[in-house]
Amino acid sequence: MSFVAIAGTSGYVGQATVQAFAKAFPKVTVKAGVRDPSAEKAQSLKAGDNIQLTKIDMNDAENMKAEFKNADAVYIITPGHIDRTKITIGAIDAAKAAGAKYIVVVSFPTAHSDSCFGKQIGPVEDHLKASGVAYAILRLPMFIDNFWGLAAGIKGDNKIYAPVKPEAAYCPIAVEDIGLASATILANPEKHQNKIYTLTSAKNISHAEIAKVFSDALGRQIDYVQVPYEAAQKAFMDIGLPEWQAAGVMELYKYVDAGDKMVTTPTSDFKDITGNDPKGFKEWLEPVKGAF
Numbered sequence: 001m002s003f004v005a006i007a008g009t010s011g012y013v014g015q016a017t018v019q020a021f022a023k024a025f026p027k028v029t030v031k032a033g034v035r036d037p038s039a040e041k042a043q044s045l046k047a048g049d050n051i052q053l054t055k056i057d058m059n060d061a062e063n064m065k066a067e068f069k070n071a072d073a074v075y076i077i078t079p080g081h082i083d084r085t086k087i088t089i090g091a092i093d094a095a096k097a098a099g100a101k102y103i104v105v106v107s108f109p110t111a112h113s114d115s116c117f118g119k120q121i122g123p124v125e126d127h128l129k130a131s132g133v134a135y136a137i138l139r140l141p142m143f144i145d146n147f148w149g150l151a152a153g154i155k156g157d158n159k160i161y162a163p164v165k166p167e168a169a170y171c172p173i174a175v176e177d178i179g180l181a182s183a184t185i186l187a188n189p190e191k192h193q194n195k196i197y198t199l200t201s202a203k204n205i206s207h208a209e210i211a212k213v214f215s216d217a218l219g220r221q222i223d224y225v226q227v228p229y230e231a232a233q234k235a236f237m238d239i240g241l242p243e244w245q246a247a248g249v250m251e252l253y254k255y256v257d258a259g260d261k262m263v264t265t266p267t268s269d270f271k272d273i274t275g276n277d278p279k280g281f282k283e284w285l286e287p288v289k290g291a292f
């Protein structure tokens with residue numbers, strides 16, 4: 001029976017990964033690491049008998065070394081924090097020092113680009129590759145589930161607001177699919193040695209097309225409204241994103257607007273890893289459409 005330790009589990013990616021382990025890999029023992037196991041947001045991580053909610057603090061090297069000891073695989077879910085370069089590199093070093101046999105790290109398709117997120121994560125990828133430990137890098141594009149943040153506009157006035165041109169297309173991924181791909185890799189490291197994967201939906205979709213998917217699913221007209229970048233950044237900050245992160249998201253939208261291949265190139269990686277087709281907006285929306 002293998003043992004996987006995860007750091008940073010209480011966000012979108014960790015929750016989905018733990019659910020996938022509970023459902024599809026019940027024989028793998030998983031330490032679901034959070035800074036505060038008693039926190040309300042951590043309780044849903046108790047998803048199955050194979051999941052152990054554990055205190056893992058990415059700012060505490062000694063704690064990480066103890067919790068990662070002899071892990072068959074360590075999953076470091078890069079936190080959405082301004083110091084994530086240092087935090088994630090520290091977690092890689094702790095996993096290596098603990099004798100972890102395999103390390104998986106969350107990265108972005110814009111790694112190494114001249115953007116805030118690209119500059120944050122590029123050195124993390126380089127550090128992992130140079131660590132001497134077998135690894136996989138999971139580059140994640142924007143999440144389909146970010147549309148939960150647009151629910152009020154869709155529900156309230158039948159509008160989707162974003163700064164990109166209506167026809168600018170990109171290939172976001174559903175969080176549930178990230179969880180399944182992550183768990184599949186971590187449960188079978190021997191098949192995924194020293195790989196860089198970019199998990200995307202199967203084809204590009206524009207915001208005009210997304211509005212049509214919502215209209216068809218909800219049975220009422222949903223319109224896409226392009227807003228200025230400054231207004232979009234302010235809206236993200238109003239719902240709680242720090243300025244560096246809201247500005248970073250605007251950079252991603254600008255890459256989409258420009259048709260940059262970093263964010264507009266669907267891959268077959270999800271299907272190659274899991275054997276399944278990735279969810280598009282239609283499949284993602286159907287079971288949750290009542291919330292919109």
Ligand SMILES: NC(=O)c1ccc[n+]([C@@H]2O[C@H](COP(=O)([O-])OP(=O)(O)OC[C@H]3O[C@@H](n4cnc5c(N)ncnc54)[C@H](OP(=O)(O)O)[C@@H]3O)[C@@H](O)[C@H]2O)c1
Pocket residue numbers: 007008009010011012013014033034035036057058059077078079080081087106107108140141142143146
């Ligand atoms: N939303 C998107 O479209 C998108 C797309 C691509 C990539 N990403 C990135 O993917 C990563 C994972 O996203 P996510 O939503 O699953 O996670 P997240 O909520 O941004 O971060 C993961 C976890 O890290 C822990 N954490 C946060 N700050 C920390 C700190 N200073 N020290 C130690 N731990 C800290 C938190 O867990 P505890 O508080 O429980 O410790 C948090 O739940 C993030 O870097 C995110 O920016 C997001």
